[in-house]
Amino acid sequence: MSDDRSTPSAAASGSAGSAVSDAQIDEAAALLAAGELVAFPTETVYGLGGDAQDPNAVARIYAAKGRPANHPVIVHLAPKGDPEYWAEHLPADAHKLIDAFWPGPLTLILKRAARIPAAVSGGQDSVGLRCPSHPVAQRLLAAFDTRRGGHGGVAAPSANRFGHVSPTTAQHVREEFGDTIHVLDGGACDVGIESTILDLSRGFPALLRPGRVTPGEIASVLGVAPRLPDGGDATAPRASGTLKAHYAPRTPLALLPFEQLEPHLAASRAAGMRVALVARASRAGTWADAANVHFVAAPEDPHIYARELYGLLRALDRAQVERIFVEKLPDTLEWIAVNDRLGRAAAAFEALE
Known part of the structure; x- marks a missing residue:
């Protein structure tokens, strides 16, 4: 990744990541493997995670958040995870962007592999994938990936009630869910808003949600600028955080x-x-x-x-x-x-x- 890109690295959260013990990571990975939910930090916001290949676990995410069942969630992969397991096909542009921005705050929308349950996609034929850079997220995802034989993925929208302000600290998660959700405390998130979402499922790059990775940075990797959201792209897949009303406080x-x-x-x-x-x-x-x-x-x-x-x-x-x-x-x-x-x-x- 060139020096002029502003994507944060895992080192930025290193001190917070080291405060989480191996035992805590193992406990959280075991909960995920048992179909339970775990809130964990990423560099963007805290995610509410469940086993992406367990439709019952994904259903628990939707129920906990009060999230519409047709609103897809993003699958988080370990640094050594295999995105080709999750996608029907990994196009050349995806390889370029993964090399440039993963681990980091970029989600790619790809055609979903037939083996992957439709629950994570809100019933669509696409799937959103990303690899976070936060050290706690990476350790948790790696531990869960090992439990799943190298094919573990954690579905994780933001750890808050649907439509409300996303959480950037463990305390924010506790304010939303009390003690009903197991939380890994990795400190405050470095980026603070959700990942950039780029659609590659239709043969061209299209920005569905802006984030820390900018259109200019994407263009510098692909050699072509992504289409920007204009409200008129009727063929775009549904994606996390793209509803008209979202991220709202309680106060008008x-x-x-x-x-x-x-x-x-x-x-x-x-x-x-x-x-x-x-x-x-x-x-x-x-x-x-x-x-x-x-x-x-x-x-x-x-x-x-x-x-x-x-x-x-x-x-x-x-x-x-x-x-x-x-x-x-x-x-x-x-x-x-x-x-x-x-x-x-x-x-x-x-x-x-």
């Missing part, structure tokens, strides 16, 4: 350019409402110190913003505010992933506008 959230936020802020203050404002300090002006406005200075760097986003939304749910107003970020490729998550969070409350 509005996402608007700053000049369109100001009338809402003024009206809310006039009504005596306590609200939150998330905006870059360079734009906030006097609103940063206004009465009844809980101001949060948004990071100017898109990677830092992504890392902090879900923790921030969870904190604002506890801040006793009635509305959250968020400044829409520049409409550029470097901000595409953060804008995507914020846009889906705001979509959950569009009826309130």
